[in-house]
Amino acid sequence: MTLNVTDLRKTYESGDEALKGVDLSVGGSETTAMIGPSGAGKSTFIRCVNRLTEPTSGTVELDGTDLTALDDDGLRAARRDIGMIFQEYNLVERLTVMENVLTGRLGYVSAWRAFRRNFPPEDVERAYEILERVGLGDMENKRVDELSGGQRQRVGIARAVVQQPKILLVDEPTSSLDPETSNTVMRLLTEIAAEREVPVLINIHEVDLAVEHADRIVGLHDGEVVFEGSASELDEGALDRVYRGGDPPASRGSDASGEDAPVGDGSDGGPLVGDGVVSTDGHAPERPTSGGS
Numbered sequence: 001m002t003l004n005v006t007d008l009r010k011t012y013e014s015g016d017e018a019l020k021g022v023d024l025s026v027g028g029s030e031t032t033a034m035i036g037p038s039g040a041g042k043s044t045f046i047r048c049v050n051r052l053t054e055p056t057s058g059t060v061e062l063d064g065t066d067l068t069a070l071d072d073d074g075l076r077a078a079r080r081d082i083g084m085i086f087q088e089y090n091l092v093e094r095l096t097v098m099e100n101v102l103t104g105r106l107g108y109v110s111a112w113r114a115f116r117r118n119f120p121p122e123d124v125e126r127a128y129e130i131l132e133r134v135g136l137g138d139m140e141n142k143r144v145d146e147l148s149g150g151q152r153q154r155v156g157i158a159r160a161v162v163q164q165p166k167i168l169l170v171d172e173p174t175s176s177l178d179p180e181t182s183n184t185v186m187r188l189l190t191e192i193a194a195e196r197e198v199p200v201l202i203n204i205h206e207v208d209l210a211v212e213h214a215d216r217i218v219g220l221h222d223g224e225v226v227f228e229g230s231a232s233e234l235d236e237g238a239l240d241r242v243y244r245g246g247d248p249p250a251s252r253g254s255d256a257s258g259e260d261a262p263v264g265d266g267s268d269g270g271p272l273v274g275d276g277v278v279s280t281d282g283h284a285p286e287r288p289t290s291g292g293s
Protein backbone atom coordinates (compact mmCIF):
# COMPACT_ATOMS: atom_id res chain seq x y z
CA MET A 1 0.00 0.00 0.00
CA THR A 2 1.28 3.40 -0.89
CA LEU A 3 -0.08 6.82 -0.24
CA ASN A 4 1.24 9.41 -2.65
CA VAL A 5 0.37 13.00 -1.96
CA THR A 6 1.39 15.51 -4.61
CA ASP A 7 1.39 19.30 -4.43
CA LEU A 8 -1.38 19.38 -1.85
CA ARG A 9 -2.72 22.86 -1.19
CA LYS A 10 -5.41 24.13 1.10
CA THR A 11 -6.57 27.68 1.33
CA TYR A 12 -9.47 28.14 3.73
CA GLU A 13 -12.30 30.50 2.85
CA SER A 14 -10.77 32.93 5.29
CA GLY A 15 -7.77 33.17 2.97
CA ASP A 16 -5.59 31.20 5.38
CA GLU A 17 -3.09 29.19 3.34
CA ALA A 18 -2.74 26.13 5.52
CA LEU A 19 -0.92 23.94 2.97
CA LYS A 20 1.33 25.40 0.30
CA GLY A 21 2.14 22.44 -1.92
CA VAL A 22 3.00 19.42 0.18
CA ASP A 23 4.43 16.25 -1.35
CA LEU A 24 4.60 13.10 0.71
CA SER A 25 4.80 9.36 0.11
CA VAL A 26 4.07 6.81 2.77
CA GLY A 27 4.25 3.07 2.23
CA GLY A 28 5.26 -0.36 3.44
CA SER A 29 4.79 -0.78 7.16
CA GLU A 30 6.61 2.41 7.95
CA THR A 31 5.61 4.78 10.73
CA THR A 32 5.86 8.41 9.67
CA ALA A 33 5.51 11.13 12.25
CA MET A 34 4.48 14.61 11.17
CA ILE A 35 5.75 17.28 13.52
CA GLY A 36 5.52 21.06 13.47
CA PRO A 37 4.44 24.03 15.52
CA SER A 38 0.84 24.86 16.22
CA GLY A 39 -0.77 26.11 13.03
CA ALA A 40 1.81 24.50 10.71
CA GLY A 41 -0.93 22.59 8.90
CA LYS A 42 -0.57 19.08 10.34
CA SER A 43 -4.26 18.55 11.04
CA THR A 44 -5.24 20.15 7.77
CA PHE A 45 -2.92 17.77 5.96
CA ILE A 46 -4.23 14.61 7.57
CA ARG A 47 -7.83 15.76 7.13
CA CYS A 48 -7.22 16.53 3.46
CA VAL A 49 -5.86 13.02 2.91
CA ASN A 50 -9.24 11.48 3.71
CA ARG A 51 -11.14 14.54 2.52
CA LEU A 52 -12.71 15.42 5.83
CA THR A 53 -11.39 18.75 4.64
CA GLU A 54 -11.52 19.30 0.88
CA PRO A 55 -8.09 20.14 -0.51
CA THR A 56 -7.96 23.20 -2.75
CA SER A 57 -5.69 21.40 -5.23
CA GLY A 58 -3.26 18.54 -5.53
CA THR A 59 -3.69 14.78 -5.62
CA VAL A 60 -3.97 12.13 -2.92
CA GLU A 61 -3.37 8.70 -4.41
CA LEU A 62 -4.05 5.59 -2.41
CA ASP A 63 -2.70 2.61 -4.30
CA GLY A 64 -3.05 4.54 -7.52
CA THR A 65 -6.60 5.83 -6.95
CA ASP A 66 -6.83 9.59 -6.71
CA LEU A 67 -9.12 10.22 -3.75
CA THR A 68 -9.61 13.85 -4.71
CA ALA A 69 -11.37 12.74 -7.91
CA LEU A 70 -13.89 10.42 -6.25
CA ASP A 71 -17.60 11.09 -5.89
CA ASP A 72 -19.37 10.46 -2.57
CA ASP A 73 -19.91 6.75 -3.16
CA GLY A 74 -16.36 6.27 -4.35
CA LEU A 75 -15.04 8.14 -1.37
CA ARG A 76 -17.14 6.11 1.05
CA ALA A 77 -15.74 2.91 -0.42
CA ALA A 78 -12.18 4.24 -0.38
CA ARG A 79 -12.47 5.27 3.25
CA ARG A 80 -12.88 1.62 4.23
CA ASP A 81 -9.21 1.31 3.43
CA ILE A 82 -8.27 4.22 5.69
CA GLY A 83 -8.21 3.60 9.41
CA MET A 84 -8.66 6.88 11.23
CA ILE A 85 -7.70 7.47 14.81
CA PHE A 86 -8.90 11.00 15.22
CA GLN A 87 -9.89 13.07 18.19
CA GLU A 88 -13.21 14.08 16.75
CA TYR A 89 -13.98 10.54 15.69
CA ASN A 90 -14.43 9.96 19.29
CA LEU A 91 -15.99 7.01 20.92
CA VAL A 92 -19.66 6.70 21.67
CA GLU A 93 -19.60 7.23 25.40
CA ARG A 94 -22.61 5.21 26.43
CA LEU A 95 -21.85 2.20 24.28
CA THR A 96 -19.63 -0.65 25.34
CA VAL A 97 -16.08 -1.23 24.22
CA MET A 98 -17.24 -4.01 21.89
CA GLU A 99 -20.00 -1.90 20.38
CA ASN A 100 -17.54 0.88 19.73
CA VAL A 101 -15.05 -1.46 18.11
CA LEU A 102 -17.71 -2.97 15.89
CA THR A 103 -18.61 0.44 14.54
CA GLY A 104 -15.32 0.02 12.66
CA ARG A 105 -17.15 -2.60 10.57
CA LEU A 106 -20.05 -0.31 9.72
CA GLY A 107 -18.68 0.39 6.27
CA TYR A 108 -19.03 -3.31 5.50
CA VAL A 109 -22.46 -4.26 6.81
CA SER A 110 -25.86 -3.13 5.61
CA ALA A 111 -27.53 -0.24 7.39
CA TRP A 112 -30.22 -2.63 8.60
CA ARG A 113 -27.75 -5.08 10.15
CA ALA A 114 -25.90 -2.20 11.70
CA PHE A 115 -29.10 -0.79 13.13
CA ARG A 116 -29.93 -4.16 14.66
CA ARG A 117 -26.34 -4.45 15.83
CA ASN A 118 -26.34 -7.69 14.00
CA PHE A 119 -22.74 -8.08 12.92
CA PRO A 120 -21.45 -11.20 11.17
CA PRO A 121 -19.77 -13.63 13.57
CA GLU A 122 -16.41 -13.22 11.84
CA ASP A 123 -16.53 -9.48 12.57
CA VAL A 124 -17.22 -10.18 16.23
CA GLU A 125 -14.41 -12.73 16.34
CA ARG A 126 -12.03 -10.27 14.74
CA ALA A 127 -13.07 -7.61 17.25
CA TYR A 128 -12.29 -9.94 20.16
CA GLU A 129 -8.88 -10.75 18.70
CA ILE A 130 -8.02 -7.10 18.29
CA LEU A 131 -9.22 -6.17 21.75
CA GLU A 132 -6.91 -8.84 23.08
CA ARG A 133 -4.08 -7.45 20.98
CA VAL A 134 -4.47 -3.93 22.32
CA GLY A 135 -4.62 -5.21 25.90
CA LEU A 136 -8.36 -4.86 26.50
CA GLY A 137 -9.10 -8.57 26.37
CA ASP A 138 -11.54 -8.64 29.25
CA MET A 139 -13.13 -5.25 28.81
CA GLU A 140 -15.53 -5.80 25.94
CA ASN A 141 -18.62 -5.13 28.04
CA LYS A 142 -17.36 -2.05 29.82
CA ARG A 143 -18.91 1.22 28.90
CA VAL A 144 -16.45 3.53 27.25
CA ASP A 145 -17.19 6.34 29.69
CA GLU A 146 -15.76 4.13 32.44
CA LEU A 147 -12.35 3.87 30.79
CA SER A 148 -9.10 5.76 31.31
CA GLY A 149 -7.65 7.96 28.57
CA GLY A 150 -5.14 5.30 27.55
CA GLN A 151 -7.79 2.61 27.42
CA ARG A 152 -10.02 4.81 25.31
CA GLN A 153 -7.22 5.42 22.87
CA ARG A 154 -6.75 1.63 22.63
CA VAL A 155 -10.44 1.26 21.81
CA GLY A 156 -9.96 3.86 19.07
CA ILE A 157 -7.01 1.90 17.71
CA ALA A 158 -8.97 -1.38 17.86
CA ARG A 159 -11.87 0.23 16.05
CA ALA A 160 -9.59 1.47 13.26
CA VAL A 161 -7.77 -1.85 12.97
CA VAL A 162 -10.91 -4.01 12.88
CA GLN A 163 -11.73 -2.21 9.68
CA GLN A 164 -8.68 -3.94 8.12
CA PRO A 165 -7.43 -0.71 6.64
CA LYS A 166 -4.58 -0.35 4.19
CA ILE A 167 -3.28 2.71 6.00
CA LEU A 168 -3.71 4.25 9.43
CA LEU A 169 -4.04 8.00 9.87
CA VAL A 170 -3.59 9.18 13.40
CA ASP A 171 -4.13 12.72 14.66
CA GLU A 172 -2.47 13.63 17.96
CA PRO A 173 -2.96 10.26 19.65
CA THR A 174 -1.24 11.24 22.85
CA SER A 175 -2.34 14.81 23.44
CA SER A 176 -4.31 14.00 26.58
CA LEU A 177 -2.20 11.14 27.89
CA ASP A 178 0.56 10.98 30.49
CA PRO A 179 4.08 10.27 29.19
CA GLU A 180 4.11 6.58 30.04
CA THR A 181 0.73 5.91 28.45
CA SER A 182 1.79 8.01 25.45
CA ASN A 183 4.79 5.74 24.97
CA THR A 184 2.64 2.64 25.21
CA VAL A 185 0.16 3.96 22.67
CA MET A 186 2.93 4.93 20.25
CA ARG A 187 4.58 1.54 20.63
CA LEU A 188 1.28 -0.18 20.00
CA LEU A 189 0.73 1.82 16.82
CA THR A 190 4.18 1.02 15.42
CA GLU A 191 3.88 -2.67 16.33
CA ILE A 192 0.47 -2.94 14.71
CA ALA A 193 1.84 -1.27 11.58
CA ALA A 194 4.57 -3.90 11.41
CA GLU A 195 2.29 -6.85 12.19
CA ARG A 196 -0.38 -5.84 9.71
CA GLU A 197 2.02 -4.43 7.18
CA VAL A 198 0.24 -1.12 6.90
CA PRO A 199 1.86 2.30 6.91
CA VAL A 200 0.97 4.70 9.71
CA LEU A 201 0.98 8.48 9.47
CA ILE A 202 0.85 10.17 12.86
CA ASN A 203 0.52 13.85 13.69
CA ILE A 204 2.31 14.37 16.90
CA HIS A 205 3.26 17.33 19.02
CA GLU A 206 5.86 15.63 21.14
CA VAL A 207 9.19 15.55 19.33
CA ASP A 208 10.65 13.00 21.73
CA LEU A 209 7.88 10.52 20.95
CA ALA A 210 8.39 11.05 17.22
CA VAL A 211 12.13 10.52 17.60
CA GLU A 212 11.70 7.40 19.67
CA HIS A 213 8.99 5.65 17.71
CA ALA A 214 8.86 6.81 14.10
CA ASP A 215 10.85 5.39 11.22
CA ARG A 216 10.66 8.71 9.45
CA ILE A 217 9.92 12.26 10.49
CA VAL A 218 8.36 14.95 8.36
CA GLY A 219 8.55 18.52 9.65
CA LEU A 220 5.97 21.07 8.57
CA HIS A 221 6.36 24.79 8.98
CA ASP A 222 3.80 27.26 7.75
CA GLY A 223 2.21 24.82 5.32
CA GLU A 224 5.45 23.53 3.82
CA VAL A 225 7.61 20.48 4.38
CA VAL A 226 10.92 21.81 5.71
CA PHE A 227 12.37 18.54 6.96
CA GLU A 228 12.12 14.92 5.95
CA GLY A 229 14.42 12.25 7.30
CA SER A 230 15.20 9.80 10.04
CA ALA A 231 15.18 10.63 13.72
CA SER A 232 18.98 10.84 13.78
CA GLU A 233 18.90 13.45 11.02
CA LEU A 234 16.63 15.71 13.04
CA ASP A 235 19.42 17.92 14.33
CA GLU A 236 19.29 21.41 15.81
CA GLY A 237 19.26 23.04 12.38
CA ALA A 238 16.33 20.91 11.27
CA LEU A 239 14.41 21.69 14.45
CA ASP A 240 15.11 25.36 13.92
CA ARG A 241 13.61 25.15 10.44
CA VAL A 242 10.57 23.25 11.67
CA TYR A 243 9.81 25.31 14.75
CA ARG A 244 11.19 28.72 13.91
CA GLY A 245 11.27 28.74 10.15
CA GLY A 246 15.05 29.05 10.01
CA ASP A 247 16.85 29.02 6.65
CA PRO A 248 17.62 25.70 5.06
CA PRO A 249 21.26 24.69 5.47
CA ALA A 250 23.63 25.38 2.57
CA SER A 251 24.88 21.81 2.74
CA ARG A 252 23.06 19.09 4.53
CA GLY A 253 25.07 17.65 7.38
CA SER A 254 24.03 15.62 10.35
CA ASP A 255 25.91 15.30 13.54
CA ALA A 256 22.99 14.62 15.81
CA SER A 257 22.98 11.26 17.47
CA GLY A 258 19.83 9.39 18.38
CA GLU A 259 20.47 9.70 22.09
CA ASP A 260 21.19 13.38 21.92
CA ALA A 261 17.50 13.91 21.34
CA PRO A 262 16.79 17.42 20.13
CA VAL A 263 14.51 18.56 22.87
CA GLY A 264 14.31 21.71 24.89
CA ASP A 265 12.67 23.25 27.89
CA GLY A 266 10.74 25.70 25.76
CA SER A 267 12.64 28.71 27.07
CA ASP A 268 14.05 29.41 23.62
CA GLY A 269 10.64 29.22 21.99
CA GLY A 270 11.44 25.76 20.65
CA PRO A 271 9.56 22.55 21.22
CA LEU A 272 9.02 21.80 24.84
CA VAL A 273 9.36 18.15 25.52
CA GLY A 274 9.49 15.85 28.45
CA ASP A 275 6.25 15.86 30.33
CA GLY A 276 4.00 14.90 27.48
CA VAL A 277 2.89 18.48 26.95
CA VAL A 278 4.46 20.58 24.29
CA SER A 279 4.26 24.25 23.80
CA THR A 280 5.40 24.87 20.28
CA ASP A 281 5.93 28.36 19.03
CA GLY A 282 4.53 29.97 22.12
CA HIS A 283 1.33 31.31 20.63
CA ALA A 284 -1.81 29.81 19.24
CA PRO A 285 -2.40 30.06 15.50
CA GLU A 286 -4.54 32.97 14.55
CA ARG A 287 -8.09 31.93 13.89
CA PRO A 288 -9.72 33.55 10.92
CA THR A 289 -12.48 35.94 11.87
CA SER A 290 -14.86 34.74 9.15
CA GLY A 291 -15.12 31.25 10.58
CA GLY A 292 -13.76 29.56 7.46
CA SER A 293 -14.88 26.30 5.91
Ligand SMILES: Nc1ncnc2c1ncn2[C@@H]1O[C@H](COP(=O)(O)OP(=O)(O)OP(=O)(O)O)[C@@H](O)[C@H]1O
Residues within 6 Å of the ligand: 012, 013, 014, 016, 017, 018, 036, 037, 038, 039, 040, 041, 042, 043, 044, 045, 285, 286, 287, 288, 291, 292, 293
Ligand atom coordinates in the same frame (compact mmCIF):
# COMPACT_ATOMS: atom_id res chain seq x y z
N1 LIG B 1 -11.54 25.37 9.65
C1 LIG B 1 -10.62 26.32 9.45
N2 LIG B 1 -10.93 27.48 8.87
C2 LIG B 1 -10.01 28.42 8.63
N3 LIG B 1 -8.70 28.28 8.95
C3 LIG B 1 -8.32 27.15 9.53
C4 LIG B 1 -9.25 26.11 9.81
N4 LIG B 1 -8.57 25.08 10.37
C5 LIG B 1 -7.28 25.49 10.44
N5 LIG B 1 -7.13 26.72 9.93
C6 LIG B 1 -5.87 27.47 9.82
O1 LIG B 1 -4.98 26.73 9.02
C7 LIG B 1 -3.66 26.77 9.57
C8 LIG B 1 -3.18 25.35 9.88
O2 LIG B 1 -3.96 24.82 10.96
P1 LIG B 1 -3.87 23.30 11.42
O3 LIG B 1 -4.90 23.10 12.44
O4 LIG B 1 -3.87 22.43 10.22
O5 LIG B 1 -2.42 23.27 12.07
P2 LIG B 1 -1.76 22.22 13.05
O6 LIG B 1 -0.34 22.10 12.64
O7 LIG B 1 -2.56 20.96 13.05
O8 LIG B 1 -1.87 22.93 14.46
P3 LIG B 1 -2.14 22.29 15.92
O9 LIG B 1 -0.91 21.51 16.22
O10 LIG B 1 -2.30 23.48 16.77
O11 LIG B 1 -3.36 21.44 15.80
C9 LIG B 1 -3.75 27.66 10.79
O12 LIG B 1 -3.35 28.96 10.40
C10 LIG B 1 -5.21 27.64 11.16
O13 LIG B 1 -5.59 28.82 11.78
